[in-house]
Amino acid sequence: MADQETIQQVEELKKYKYGFETEIETEKAPKGLNEDIIRFISARKNEPEWMLEWRLEAYRLWKQMEEPHHWANVEYEPIDYQDLYYYAAPKQQKKPKSLDEIDPRILETYEKLGIPLKEQMVLAGVEGAPKVAVDAVFDSVSVATTFREELEKAGVIFCPISEAIQKYPDLVRKYLGSVVPQGDNFFAALNSAVFTDGSFVYVPKGVRCPMELSTYFRINEKKTGQFERTLIIVDEGGYVSYLEGCTAPMRDEHQLHAAVVELIAEKDAEIKYSTVQNWYPGDEEGRGGVYNFVTKRADCRGDNSKVSWTQVETGSAITWKYPSCLLRGDNSVGEFYSIAISNNAQQVDSGTKMVHLGRNTKSRIISKGISAGKSQNTYRGLVSVHRKAHGARNFTQCDSLLIGEKCGAHTVPYIQAKTPHAKVEHEATTSKIAEDQLFYLRARGIPEEEAVALIVNGFVREVIQKLPMEFMAETQKLIGISLEGSVG
Amino acid sequence: MLLEVKDLRAVVRPEEDEGEAKEIIKGLSLSLDRGEVHAIMGPNGSGKSTLSHVLAGKPGYEVTSGEALFDGEDLLGLEPEERAAKGLFLAMQYPVEIPGVPYMQFLKVALNSQRKLRGEDELSTPDFMRLVREKAQALGISMDMLKRPVNVGFSGGEKKRMEVLQMAVLEPKLCVLDEIDSGLDIDALKVVADGVNALRGPERGFLVITHYQRLLNYIEPDHVHIMANGRIIRSGGPELAHELEREGYAAFVEDAA
Ligand SMILES: Nc1ncnc2c1ncn2[C@@H]1O[C@H](COP(=O)(O)OP(=O)(O)OP(=O)(O)O)[C@@H](O)[C@H]1O
Ligand SMILES: [Mg+2]
Numbered sequence: 001m002a003d004q005e006t007i008q009q010v011e012e013l014k015k016y017k018y019g020f021e022t023e024i025e026t027e028k029a030p031k032g033l034n035e036d037i038i039r040f041i042s043a044r045k046n047e048p049e050w051m052l053e054w055r056l057e058a059y060r061l062w063k064q065m066e067e068p069h070h071w072a073n074v075e076y077e078p079i080d081y082q083d084l085y086y087y088a089a090p091k092q093q094k095k096p097k098s099l100d101e102i103d104p105r106i107l108e109t110y111e112k113l114g115i116p117l118k119e120q121m122v123l124a125g126v127e128g129a130p131k132v133a134v135d136a137v138f139d140s141v142s143v144a145t146t147f148r149e150e151l152e153k154a155g156v157i158f159c160p161i162s163e164a165i166q167k168y169p170d171l172v173r174k175y176l177g178s179v180v181p182q183g184d185n186f187f188a189a190l191n192s193a194v195f196t197d198g199s200f201v202y203v204p205k206g207v208r209c210p211m212e213l214s215t216y217f218r219i220n221e222k223k224t225g226q227f228e229r230t231l232i233i234v235d236e237g238g239y240v241s242y243l244e245g246c247t248a249p250m251r252d253e254h255q256l257h258a259a260v261v262e263l264i265a266e267k268d269a270e271i272k273y274s275t276v277q278n279w280y281p282g283d284e285e286g287r288g289g290v291y292n293f294v295t296k297r298a299d300c301r302g303d304n305s306k307v308s309w310t311q312v313e314t315g316s317a318i319t320w321k322y323p324s325c326l327l328r329g330d331n332s333v334g335e336f337y338s339i340a341i342s343n344n345a346q347q348v349d350s351g352t353k354m355v356h357l358g359r360n361t362k363s364r365i366i367s368k369g370i371s372a373g374k375s376q377n378t379y380r381g382l383v384s385v386h387r388k389a390h391g392a393r394n395f396t397q398c399d400s401l402l403i404g405e406k407c408g409a410h411t412v413p414y415i416q417a418k419t420p421h422a423k424v425e426h427e428a429t430t431s432k433i434a435e436d437q438l439f440y441l442r443a444r445g446i447p448e449e450e451a452v453a454l455i456v457n458g459f460v461r462e463v464i465q466k467l468p469m470e471f472m473a474e475t476q477k478l479i480g481i482s483l484e485g486s487v488g
Numbered sequence: 489m490l491l492e493v494k495d496l497r498a499v500v501r502p503e504e505d506e507g508e509a510k511e512i513i514k515g516l517s518l519s520l521d522r523g524e525v526h527a528i529m530g531p532n533g534s535g536k537s538t539l540s541h542v543l544a545g546k547p548g549y550e551v552t553s554g555e556a557l558f559d560g561e562d563l564l565g566l567e568p569e570e571r572a573a574k575g576l577f578l579a580m581q582y583p584v585e586i587p588g589v590p591y592m593q594f595l596k597v598a599l600n601s602q603r604k605l606r607g608e609d610e611l612s613t614p615d616f617m618r619l620v621r622e623k624a625q626a627l628g629i630s631m632d633m634l635k636r637p638v639n640v641g642f643s644g645g646e647k648k649r650m651e652v653l654q655m656a657v658l659e660p661k662l663c664v665l666d667e668i669d670s671g672l673d674i675d676a677l678k679v680v681a682d683g684v685n686a687l688r689g690p691e692r693g694f695l696v697i698t699h700y701q702r703l704l705n706y707i708e709p710d711h712v713h714i715m716a717n718g719r720i721i722r723s724g725g726p727e728l729a730h731e732l733e734r735e736g737y738a739a740f741v742e743d744a745a
Contacts, residue, residue, distance in 0.1 A: 435547065435548070436584045437585075437586055439546050439568060440580065440584035440586070441586070441598075442545075442567070442569045442572070443544050443568050443571075443577075443578055443580075444569075444572055444601075444602075445569050445573050445598050445602035445605060446597055446598055447605075448567075450597065450601060454594070455586060455589070457589065458587050458589035459588055461589075
C-alpha cells in the first residue's frame with residue numbers, strides 16, 4: 001500500500017507541474033554573443049544611439065570579466081555563452097491595443113500557470129476584482145499591460161522598459177545603472193549588454209501608487225537566456241508595492257537567467273518588492289533546471305526612505321541572488337525577508353547585503369531556509385556599517401530547517417562595522433522536523449506530505465505574513481508542491 | 489466489537505539500528521465495545537502509552553505477533569492518518585508543539601484531511617468556524633487561544649483541554665485518552681471530564697489511561713484493567729479502581745507473578 005503510493009508519488013514528481021510549452025512562432029537572433037548581436041537587439045527595439053552605446057560598453061566590460069565560480073556554494077557545468085540565443089520575440093503584426101488582441105494561447109499559458117484568480121478576474125474584467133496591474137512578460141517582450149490608464153491618472157508610469165527608453169529617455173538615462181553599474185559583476189554586465197525587456201516604474205513625488213503592480217516572468221523558448229531589466233524609481237514621499245512571480249516549462253538544457261533589478265527610493269519614499277520564484281528546478285538529479293543569477297539592489301538615496309525585499313525562492317536548479325540595500329539617506333530602513341526552499345539536487349546560495357552609510361539607518365534580515373532531498377542551501381549575508389553611520393542598527397535572524405539526512409544548510413554571515421556607534425545582532429538556528437511533530441499531525445488524519453508542508457508553513461510564517469495578501473495562499477500551496485517527495 | 493486486541497506483542501527498536509529490540513507489550517488482549525468506557529491503570533513504565541502508540545501507528549515500534557481489529561478491520565496495516573480517518577483518536581500524554589501553525593488552521597486541516605480520506609466533502613470555512621466556536625465555548629476555550637500556534641507556550645492543563653477540543657471537533661469512534669488528567673487543576677479536571685462525558689454515546693468507545701481514581705469519579709468506566717509489565721494482569725468493574733487505590737499495585741503485581 002505505502003509502496004504503491006511511493007511509486008505513484010515518484011511518477012508524479014517526474015512531471016513538473018508547469019512543464020508545458022506554448023507553441024508560438026518566435027523570431028530569434030542567431031545564436032551567440034558579439035557586438036553585432038547587441039546591435040541587432042538594439043535595432044529590434046528601435047533604441048536610441050545612447051542606449052546602444054551603453055550596451056556595448058557593458059559588453060566590453062563583460063568580455064574582460066570572469067564568471068564568479070569560486071565563492072558561492074554552488075556547482076555547475078560551465079555555461080557556453082556562445083551556444084545561447086539572446087533574443088526571441090513572439091511574432092506579432094503590431095502592438096496590441098487591448099487584451100482581446102492577445103494570442104489566446106498566451107493567455108491560456110498564464111491560466112495553466114495558475115496566474116491567480118484575481119489576475120484572471122482582472123483579465124476577465126470581473127466587477128469588484130482587486131486592483132492588480134499586470135505587465136505580463138512573455139519571453140522577452142511585454143505583451144499586455146492592464147490598468148495603465150488608471151495608473152497614468154495617478155501619474156504613475158508602469159511600462160515595459162523598452163517603451164520607457166523611447167518615451168522617458170531622461171528618466172531612464174538618469175537612473176539606469178545608477179544602482180547596479182554595467183560592470184558591477186559578471187552577470188550584471190551580461191544583462192546590461194543584452195537585456196531585452198523588463199519593467200519600468202516611476203512614482204512621482206507624494207504619490208501612493210493606487211494598486212499593487214505585478215509582473216509575471218516566464219521563460220518559454222528553448223535555449224533563450226532571459227535577461228530582464230527592471231527599474232523602479234519612487235520619488236520623494238511616494239510609495240509602491242511591486243510583485244514579481246514566475247514559473248517555467250520543462251526543459252532539457254539548462255536555461256540561464258540573469259536579471260538585474262534596480263530600485264531607487266528618494267527622500268521619504270517607500271518600496272515593497274515581493275518575489276515568488278518558481279522556475280523549473282530540474283529533475284531529481286538537477287538536470288534541465290534554470291540557472292538563476294540575479295542582481296537586485298536598492299538605493300535608499302533619500303533620508304527616511306525605506307525598502308523591503310520579500311522573496312520566496314522555491315524553483316531553479318541554481319539560485320544565486322542577494323537582494324541588497326544601500327542605506328545612504330539618514331534614518332533610511334532596509335528589510336529583507338526570505339524563504340528559500342531547496343529539494344532534490346537544487347542549490348541555493350542567497351542572502352542579502354545591507355550597507356549602512358547614513359546615520360541612524362536600520363536594517364532587518366529574516367531568512368528562513370528549508371533544505372530537503374540532497375539539496376544545498378546557503379544563506380550568505382553581509383552587514384556593513386560605514387564610519388559615518390552613527391546609530392546604525394541591524395538585526396539578523398537566520399533559521400534553517402532540514403528535512404531528511406542528505407541535505408545541507410549553511411549560514412555565512414559577514415559583519416563589518418567601522419564605527420563603534422552601531423549595534424549589529426545576529427541569531428541563527430538549525431532544526432529538523434521532529435518525528436513527534438509528524439506523528440502528532442498524522443495521528444490527527446493529516447497525511448505525511450501535508451504534515452510536512454504544514455510544519456514548514458509554520459516555520460516560515462513570519463515571512464509569509466510580509467507578502468501582499470494575494471500572494472499568501474498561493475505561496476503556502478507552492479511550498480507544499482515544492483516539498484513533494486521530500487519524505488517517506 | 490469496536491476494538492479487539494488479541495495477544496499483542498510489540499517491540500521498540502533502538503534509535504541507531506544497533507542493540508537489542510526491547511519487548512514492551514508482551515501478549516496483551518482487550519475487547520472494547522461501542523458505548524463502553526474502559527480504564528487502564530498501571531505502574532509507570534508498564535507500557536500504557538506504548539499500547540496507545542502502537543494502536544495509533546506511531547513509527548518506531550514493531551508488532552511481532554498478535555492482532556488489533558478496529559471495527560472488525562485490521563488496524564495494524566494502516567498508516568496513522570488512515571486510522572485517524574477511520575475514527576481512532578489518541579489524546580496524547582505529551583501533546584506536541586507546532587510553531588507557527590495557528591491552532592485553528594491545524595484543526596481545519598485535520599478535519600478536512602480526515603473527511604477527504606473518507607471520501608466526504610470538505611467543510612466550508614463558515615461551517616467550520618461555527619463548529620469550532622460552539623465546541624470551544626463548551627470547554628471554556630477562548631478564540632484567542634485558537635489563534636496561537638499549536639501548543640506553543642500552552643500550560644500543561646491548557647494542552648489537555650485542547651486535546652479534548654480536537655476530539656469534540658473530529659468526533660472519533662474510539663477515543664484513547666492517555667493521562668488526560670495529568671497537569672489539570674480540580675476545576676479543569678471537571679471541565680475536561682464534562683467534555684469527555686458530553687461525547688459519550690452508544691456509538692462511541694473510550695479507553696482511558698490514568699493513574700488516579702479521581703478521574704474515574706467523573707468519567708465512570710464500565711471496565712477497569714490493570715496493566716503491568718506489558719500485559720493486562722487483572723480486569724474487573726469500577727470497584728477494581730477503588731481496590732487499587734487502597735492497596736497499591738504491589739499486591740496485584742505479586743499476585744500475577
Ligand atoms: N522509544 C523507546 N526506546 C526505549 N524504550 C522505550 C521507548 N518507548 C518506550 N520505552 C520503554 O517502554 C516502557 C513502557 O513505556 P510507556 O511510556 O509505555 O509506559 P507507561 O505505562 O505509559 O508509563 P507512565 O505511566 O509513566 O506514562 C518504559 O520502560 C519505557 O522506557
Ligand atoms: Mg504513559
